[in-house]
Amino acid sequence: MNFCSACGQPVIFKIPEGDNRPRYVCDHCQTIHYQNPRAITLTLPIAPDGRILLCKRNIEPQKNYWTLPGGFMENDESTLQGALRETWEEARVKADTGELFAVISVPKWHQVHLFYRIQMPDFSFAATEESSEVKLFNETEIPWSSLAFKTVECALKHYLELPKAGFSVLNTSLSG
Ligand SMILES: [Zn+2]
Incomplete structure (x- = not known):
C-alpha cells in the first residue's frame, strides 16, 4: 500500500502508538490500515x-x-x-x-x-x-x-x- 484509501495521501509503515506490529498509517487523516487474513x-x-x-x-x-x-x-x-x-x-x-x-x-x-x-x-x-x-x-x-x-x-x-x-x-x- 502506498496511498491512503481514505484521503489519498501517502501512507507510512510504522508501529502505531499502543500497537506491537507495523501497519500502514496515514499521518494526514490518522487512519490505520489494518490488514488481516x-x-x-x-x-x-x-x-x-x-x-x-x-x-x-x-x-x-x-x-x-x-x-x-x-x-x-x-x-x-x-x-x-x-x-x-x-x-x-x-x-x-x-x-x-x-x-x-x-x-x-x-x-x-x-x-x-x-x-x-x-x-x-x-x-x-x-x-x-x-x-x-x-x-x-x-x-x-x-x-x-x-x-x-x-x-x-x-x-x-x-x-x-x-x-x-x-x-x-x-x-x-x-x-x-
Ligand atoms: Zn488518510
Whole structure:
C-alpha cells in the first residue's frame, strides 16, 4: 500500500502508538490500515455413488490444475453460504447444507481455508467459466500430482481418512 484509501495521501509503515506490529498509517487523516487474513471457503462435493467432484481451474493462479470448488468469502454471507455459492459458480452443484471438516491456515498467504463436505443431491454438475472441466473421481483416481493447492491435498487426505479414524475436524497450518 502506498496511498491512503481514505484521503489519498501517502501512507507510512510504522508501529502505531499502543500497537506491537507495523501497519500502514496515514499521518494526514490518522487512519490505520489494518490488514488481516482472508477467508477462503471451499467444498468437497460427494456424488451419490461416493465419488469426489474436482474442478480443473480455468483461471490463474494454477490454471489447468485440479481443485475443490471454492473462493474468497463475500462480506454478506456465512462461511457455509460462501462455500455453497462458490460450488454453484464453479461446478453448477446445488446443495443446501454442508459439514465443516477442515480448517487450514496459510500464514504465508494471509489466508485461512475452510472446507465443507457436501452431499450432491444427484449427478448434476457442469463446467463453467471458472472450471474448464468438472469431473468425479474415485479415491484411486484422484490426480494427486496435478492438484492446485497444498490445502486441497491436505483436506482430501483428511476426508479419505475419516472412515477409518472417525469424524474429526482437521485444524492445521500449512507453509504455503
Ligand atoms: Zn488518510
